[in-house]
Amino acid sequence: xxxxxxxxxxxxxxxxxxFDIFALALEHPYIELEMHLTDSRSIAFKLDGCPExxxxxxxxxxxxxxxxxxxxxxxxxxxxxxxxxxxxxxxxGLGSSGACASASVYxxxxxxxxxxxxxxxxEIASQGEIASGxxxxxxxxxxxxxxxxxxxxxxNPIEVIRIDxxxxxxxxxxxxxxxxxxxxxxxxxxxxxxVKEQLSFCSLVVHAIMKGDIEELGKAINNDYISEPVRSxxxxxxxxxxxxxxxxxxxxxxxxxxxxxxxxxxxxxxVQDVADAMKKAFTKENMDxxxxxxxxxxxxxxxxxxx
Ligand code: HSE
Numbered sequence: 001x002x003x004x005x006x007x008x009x010x011x012x013x014x015x016x017x018x019f020d021i022f023a024l025a026l027e028h029p030y031i032e033l034e035m036h037l038t039d040s041r042s043i044a045f046k047l048d049g050c051p052e053x054x055x056x057x058x059x060x061x062x063x064x065x066x067x068x069x070x071x072x073x074x075x076x077x078x079x080x081x082x083x084x085x086x087x088x089x090x091x092x093g094l095g096s097s098g099a100c101a102s103a104s105v106y107x108x109x110x111x112x113x114x115x116x117x118x119x120x121x122x123e124i125a126s127q128g129e130i131a132s133g134x135x136x137x138x139x140x141x142x143x144x145x146x147x148x149x150x151x152x153x154x155x156n157p158i159e160v161i162r163i164d165x166x167x168x169x170x171x172x173x174x175x176x177x178x179x180x181x182x183x184x185x186x187x188x189x190x191x192x193x194x195v196k197e198q199l200s201f202c203s204l205v206v207h208a209i210m211k212g213d214i215e216e217l218g219k220a221i222n223n224d225y226i227s228e229p230v231r232s233x234x235x236x237x238x239x240x241x242x243x244x245x246x247x248x249x250x251x252x253x254x255x256x257x258x259x260x261x262x263x264x265x266x267x268x269x270x271v272q273d274v275a276d277a278m279k280k281a282f283t284k285e286n287m288d289x290x291x292x293x294x295x296x297x298x299x300x301x302x303x304x305x306x307x
Contacts, residue, residue, distance in 0.1 A: 003036045004110055005305040008103040009297055010088045011095035011143035012170070013257035016221030016228075017201035019186075021152050023095070023143030023257075024165060027297040031099045032086040032304060033063065035107040040079035043067050047083075052090045055131075062097035063104035066128030070105055073124065080108060089290075091132075091176045093231075093257035098140025101128025106145065106301045118145060123158040133180035140257065147300030149209045166212040168265055168296040171250070171274045173282055173289045175235065175260040183258060185230045194225045218251020218265035231259035238262075241281040248277030 009030045015022040038044070043058040058064025063082055071078060082104060088096035105125040109116050116124075125141040142150040142160040151161045190198070201223045208217035232238040232255055241262060245253045249270035256263045266274045275291050282289040 001111055001306050003034065003307050004107045004303060005032055005034045005085065006103040006107040007032050007086075007302040007304050008099035008106075008144040009147060009299060011098060011140045011257070012263055013093075013095060013098070013137075013139040013143065014224070014227050015149075015205060016252070016254045017198055017224040017226070018139075018151070018205060019224070019226040020137045020139055021202070022205060023139040023150050024168075025143045025147040025297050025300060026094075026170065027295045027299075029088045029094065029292065029294075030086065031084065031088050031096065031103060033100065033103045033107060034083040034085050035104065035111060036081045036083075037111050038079035038081050040081075041077045042079050044079075044081045045083070046081060050084050050087060052084075052087045052096070054084065054087075054090065060131055062128035062131040063100040064128075065131045066101040066105050066125045067108055069127040070108055070124045074112070074114065076112065078108070078112060080111070089174055089176065091180075092174050093177070093255065093259045093261045094172070094174070095140035095144060095257060097129055097132040098125070099144040101125040102141045102144040102301060104128070110303065110306070119158050119160060121145060122160055126158065134183045134258070143300075145300050148298045149296070151206070163206075163209055164298055165209055165296040166214060168214050168217060169268050169271050170294050170296060171264045171266065171271060171278055172256065172292040172294065173241070173262045173278045174292060175262070175287065175289055177234065177258070177260050181258060182231055182234060186226060190225065197223075198225050214265065214267065215251050220252065221254050221265060222246075222252030224254060227258075228255050231255040235260050235262065236287065237281070237285040241278070241285065244277050244281040245274060248273045250274045
């Protein structure tokens with residue numbers, strides 16, 4: 001096999017309270033990467049026609065950085081050319097870097113005939129996240145790799161639990177960050193009373209997913225003391241937007257991953273109301289946000305084509 005095309009889903013990392021631990025895969029948007037083995041002994045990107053601003057220096061690119069780590073681990077100087085065929089909005093908290101890193105590690109493993117297990121691939125792919133300005137967190141890459149709802153059970157070594165998700169309706173107001181990452185503003189410690197509440201929010205998320213209860217899940221994702229207070233500060237009128245979205249029928253609303261997109265969970269019959277309320281609230285803040293209506297998905301990485 002010389003070429004392969006891999007699809008990987010967008011993900012909502014943290015899913016409210018599960019900072020660096022939870023992620024949920026989405027039906028769309030998704031990325032598709034075409035990968036070719038070459039004789040060049042280098043990692044190259046073909047980005048013409050790519051709508052997103054993606055660096056072609058492998059050291060600065062999430063797929064490149066993950067591949068560098070993979071090739072180092074297996075002591076190989078294989079050459080590879082990567083062409084993104086479909087992209088997710090970059091820098092919007094929808095897991096575009098995690099999807100690219102996961103797809104490139106999975107794709108190259110297939111091209112080289114390696115037999116890495118999912119945790120090994122997730123560990124390598126998480127190195128790609130460093131390119132998006134943060135540490136090697138594994139939530140987005142695990143969600144993109146495995147689909148469904150994922151819990152990063154351990155970081156050292158990486159171990160991930162995957163649970164099937166119900167097809168939760170999700171409305172997203174897409175917003176890009178102006179700075180590379182807001183992660184550095186998250187406080188390093190937390191009061192014990194808040195820790196206890198945060199633990200109960202997280203437990204409720206897991207309970208709701210396992211029960212398949214969309215209303216309970218919405219309520220569970222609505223609270224967070226770690227990421228939301230920091231990320232929401234960069235979203236003009238966030239508390240007003242959230243209030244309007246909840247009034248329109250959403251069970252819960254929060255910041256997606258590292259932001260600045262906002263996501264809401266609701267019943268299928270309220271999707272249009274929630275999408276309209278979100279659009280109106282963004283417009284009131286003079287923000288021209290794209291609204292995406294999607295669903296949670298059990299599909300992770302998929303091989304679309306190989307030859
Ligand atoms: N857990 C990561 C964070 C997700 O909150 O920074 C980034 O998409």
